[in-house]
Amino acid sequence: MMNQTLNQTPKIELRTSPHIKSGRTVEQIMRNVVWALLPITAFSVWQYGLSALLLIVTVTATCLATERFMNRVMLTGNTLSDWSATITGLLLALTLPPSYPLWMGVVSGFVGIALGKFLFGGMGFNVFNPALVGRAFVQAAFPVSISTWTPAFAPGRFSGLIPTTLTAPLMTPPDIAYWAKHALDGFTGATPLARWKFENVLATPQDFLTGAVTASAGETSAILILLCGGYLAARKFMDWRIPVAVLGSAALLALAFHVFSPVRYPEPSFVLLSGGLLLGAVFMATDMATSPVTPWGVWIFGGIIGVVTVVIRYFGGLTEGVMYAILFANSLVPMIDQYTQPRVFGSLSGQRKGKKA
Amino acid sequence: MSAVGKWLPSGLFGRGKTFARGIHPDSHKDTAGLAIRRLPFAPEMIVPLSQHIGKPAIALVQAGQEVVRGEPIGRADGFFSLPVHAPVTGVVRAVEPRMTASGAMVTSVVIHTHPSSDQQVLYRTPQDVAALSGKALIQAIQDAGIAGMGGATFPAHVKLAPPEGAVIDTFIANGAECEPYLTCDHRTMLEQPNDVIAGVRLAMRACGAPRAIIGVEDNKPDAIRALRAALRPEDAITVEAVVTKYPQGAEGTLIYALLGREIPIGQRTSAIGALGSNVMTLAYIGRLLHVGEGFIERVVTVTGPGVARPGNYLVPLGTPLRFLLEYTGAHGNEREIVLGGPMMGPAIASLDVSITKGTSGVLVLGAAEIATRSARSHPCIKCGECVQVCPKGLNPSMLGMLAAQRDYDTMVGHYHLDECFDCGCCSYVCPSNIPLAQQFRIAKGVLRKRAAATP
Ligand code: SF4
Ligand code: SF4
Numbered sequence: 001m002m003n004q005t006l007n008q009t010p011k012i013e014l015r016t017s018p019h020i021k022s023g024r025t026v027e028q029i030m031r032n033v034v035w036a037l038l039p040i041t042a043f044s045v046w047q048y049g050l051s052a053l054l055l056i057v058t059v060t061a062t063c064l065a066t067e068r069f070m071n072r073v074m075l076t077g078n079t080l081s082d083w084s085a086t087i088t089g090l091l092l093a094l095t096l097p098p099s100y101p102l103w104m105g106v107v108s109g110f111v112g113i114a115l116g117k118f119l120f121g122g123m124g125f126n127v128f129n130p131a132l133v134g135r136a137f138v139q140a141a142f143p144v145s146i147s148t149w150t151p152a153f154a155p156g157r158f159s160g161l162i163p164t165t166l167t168a169p170l171m172t173p174p175d176i177a178y179w180a181k182h183a184l185d186g187f188t189g190a191t192p193l194a195r196w197k198f199e200n201v202l203a204t205p206q207d208f209l210t211g212a213v214t215a216s217a218g219e220t221s222a223i224l225i226l227l228c229g230g231y232l233a234a235r236k237f238m239d240w241r242i243p244v245a246v247l248g249s250a251a252l253l254a255l256a257f258h259v260f261s262p263v264r265y266p267e268p269s270f271v272l273l274s275g276g277l278l279l280g281a282v283f284m285a286t287d288m289a290t291s292p293v294t295p296w297g298v299w300i301f302g303g304i305i306g307v308v309t310v311v312i313r314y315f316g317g318l319t320e321g322v323m324y325a326i327l328f329a330n331s332l333v334p335m336i337d338q339y340t341q342p343r344v345f346g347s348l349s350g351q352r353k354g355k356k357a
Numbered sequence: 358m359s360a361v362g363k364w365l366p367s368g369l370f371g372r373g374k375t376f377a378r379g380i381h382p383d384s385h386k387d388t389a390g391l392a393i394r395r396l397p398f399a400p401e402m403i404v405p406l407s408q409h410i411g412k413p414a415i416a417l418v419q420a421g422q423e424v425v426r427g428e429p430i431g432r433a434d435g436f437f438s439l440p441v442h443a444p445v446t447g448v449v450r451a452v453e454p455r456m457t458a459s460g461a462m463v464t465s466v467v468i469h470t471h472p473s474s475d476q477q478v479l480y481r482t483p484q485d486v487a488a489l490s491g492k493a494l495i496q497a498i499q500d501a502g503i504a505g506m507g508g509a510t511f512p513a514h515v516k517l518a519p520p521e522g523a524v525i526d527t528f529i530a531n532g533a534e535c536e537p538y539l540t541c542d543h544r545t546m547l548e549q550p551n552d553v554i555a556g557v558r559l560a561m562r563a564c565g566a567p568r569a570i571i572g573v574e575d576n577k578p579d580a581i582r583a584l585r586a587a588l589r590p591e592d593a594i595t596v597e598a599v600v601t602k603y604p605q606g607a608e609g610t611l612i613y614a615l616l617g618r619e620i621p622i623g624q625r626t627s628a629i630g631a632l633g634s635n636v637m638t639l640a641y642i643g644r645l646l647h648v649g650e651g652f653i654e655r656v657v658t659v660t661g662p663g664v665a666r667p668g669n670y671l672v673p674l675g676t677p678l679r680f681l682l683e684y685t686g687a688h689g690n691e692r693e694i695v696l697g698g699p700m701m702g703p704a705i706a707s708l709d710v711s712i713t714k715g716t717s718g719v720l721v722l723g724a725a726e727i728a729t730r731s732a733r734s735h736p737c738i739k740c741g742e743c744v745q746v747c748p749k750g751l752n753p754s755m756l757g758m759l760a761a762q763r764d765y766d767t768m769v770g771h772y773h774l775d776e777c778f779d780c781g782c783c784s785y786v787c788p789s790n791i792p793l794a795q796q797f798r799i800a801k802g803v804l805r806k807r808a809a810a811t812p
Binding site for chain 1 (some may be wrong): 376380382444537609613614619620621622624693695699700701702703704720722726735736737738739740741742743744747748749750751752754755772773776779781784785786788789790792794795798
């Protein structure tokens with residue numbers, strides 16, 4: 001009987017070694033990044049209300065629809081299931097101001113996926129982080145809306161929308177200064193970075209840690225971002241060295257400036273906690289496809305981002321530099337990888353070592 | 358190793374001797390506690406005349422001839438070759454090409470086992486090994502027909518003969534057994550430590566090494582104890598624990614772990630004063646040489662979810678795989694059969710091949726193992742995992758992209774494809790499920806063919 005079962009063996013599979021796998025998959029990594037982004041998303045909705053929710057849903061849906069559309073156009077298989085478009089959508093939405101007109105959100109989502117990802121050949125081939133490509137595009141196209149900020153925890157944020165949210169496509173959004181003045185006393189409409197840069201007013205670390213500041217939808221709660229990033233790093237779904245390098249280099253440089261002139265330059269903690277540096281360092285610089293693969297390259301890449309961010313903030317015309325710093329570093333990745341190849345076992349120094357006998 | 362230790366960078370916190378990078382696959386060493394048992398003799402044996410790397414043996418027998426167990430049936434064709442001995446007493450039915458595990462047809466001696474024979478080894482030429490010097494010892498090892506049993510099947514005597522002018526200061530006995538599932542080396546060290554040590558002493562004499570180190574992964578403390586207990590005070594042999602990590606048992610990584618020396622690119626271990634052999638190979642050298650018997654059976658780990666009675670079996674060389682699987686109760690739903698370990702062993706296409714000198718294990722995998730492996734493949738997402746595990750310090754991510762473009766010359770010229778030794782770490786970790794090691798194997802094959810075509 002045993003003989004029989006063994007005799008009919010057409011189902012033997014012939015594959016090459018290795019015959020076992022770690023079990024870690026792209027889907028698993030990406031899915032976990034989505035999980036880690038959800039608490040941050042929820043917090044931002046709680047902070048900014050219905051408008052933020054609508055924006056996040058719209059941008060993410062646009063990214064997914066664009067991904068599917070590009071699958072058809074480029075004749076690739078369905079890549080929605082790898083979750084990468086969901087990550088792009090959530091991240092992009094989290095970098096936009098909560099008052100952002102929805103139709104502009106649609107534009108940024110489409111550009112991010114279509115130009116930022118598929119123009120290069122899809123996931124893994126893209127040079128730039130797609131979410132940042134989308135965001136950079138709308139920053140250039142609609143500079144006013146992207147620097148229009150609304151207060152966090154505004155009363156009535158769940159009963160109505162910010163007036164700009166439903167701007168008709170191609171129309172200029174209404175001025176919300178009047179609306180904002182009524183919504184919250186003493187609201188200035190500027191982010192902590194802009195206030196520091198133009199008015200020399202510093203927000204306290206407590207404000208940042210709890211999210212009581214004006215910012216993009218997802219840039220506010222440092223604690224939450226660190227917790228979610230910590231989860232990813234602990235489960236090895238994220239390379240912890242990148243955020244450490246980004247934040248470390250930014251902090252060191254900021255400290256040097258602060259020591260040089262405590263009046264002109266803020267303390268490192270302000271630099272670390274303000275703007276999108278944390279969100280960018282933890283969730284955008286760590287995008288695997290657009291960061292180096294070599295151990296040394298990862299540190300260099302992170303270091304460049306931290307330094308460029310501080311330089312843009314201090315000396316550039318912009319208040320925020322994280323986005324451009326990451327895009328700039330993205331463009332250097334092939335070169336960084338090239339020059340930081342690991343040492344091949346048995347080469348050079350190893351040879352000298354080996355000559356012992 | 359503890360679950361926490363797995364996440365710590367190896368080598369830190371004084372966790373022992375090891376090499377850089379590598380992986381920690383689930384060990385699945387379920388058969389480690391099962392003592393070696395003898396497999397009955399199959400009614401028909403198929404003994405290939407080439408079970409080693411090098412020239413095939415030349416047949417000494419013809420169809421119809423009676424042979425006794427242990428009798429030479431093939432003689433070595435020069436130095437880079439090995440003789441073959443009859444695994445059973447019986448009648449030669451044919452000398453004809455038969456399929457081997459690699460899929461190639463190899464001239465084989467087919468023997469019908471004598472059913473009433475008690476299968477004592479009847480052919481032996483005892484010798485006084487203590488009197489043998491270097492060259493004669495090398496000859497004796499060749500006469501026994503011993504091939505490397507770790508999987509590479511390089512003739513043992515060729516490996517033990519240092520090249521002209523080389524000075525060997527340390528002999529390395531490889532008891533790492535880093536492949537998951539396999540426990541045959543473990544059992545050999547545990548049950549026959551005296552044979553292993555006797556083999557090490559002979560090997561040291563053969564290659565002129567003043568000292569020897571036996572490297573054993575630290576997941577086999579009982580084997581380490583057994584070997585240490587078998588040492589005599591005058592032995593210049595130490596037994597050292599190395600970190601349990603794949604591929605600790607690759608020659609280059611083990612020598613690095615024990616001596617801190619890297620084999621320079623393109624050179625042999627003798628260039629850094631070391632020579633090595635696998636522990637089971639040494640056990641057979643230690644056991645067979647003084648009684649003057651040929652190498653006719655070896656320990657094989659038979660395991661995997663598809664086997665009802667897994668264990669370590671003493672298998673006569675030439676036993677058909679089908680017979681072994683029937684005896685060990687491989688049930689009907691096996692999907693893939695691997696000869697050797699799961700990381701580097703080849704899958705076989707037919708059950709009509711036989712167990713040979715290099716077969717360390719028979720692994721029968723089921724549908725579950727295959728499902729995890731055949732998950733969907735994605736483009737490289739540049740996660741860098743492969744770079745972090747390649748024990749050779751290569752960049753499999755880049756090599757994989759070049760392989761997809763068939764840019765083999767850049768792979769060799771700029772990314773050291775020649776150094777890749779198929780360990781499979783990169784394929785194992787790749788979340789995009791890219792068959793990296795396989796692509797590199799193909800690339801090397803293409804380049805070899807091209808080199809052969811252009812003289
Ligand atoms: S198979 Fe080759 S490239 Fe892959 S990890 Fe092993 S040596 Fe490195
Ligand atoms: S492990 Fe796979 S996906 Fe990750 S870098 Fe290497 S080849 Fe690319």
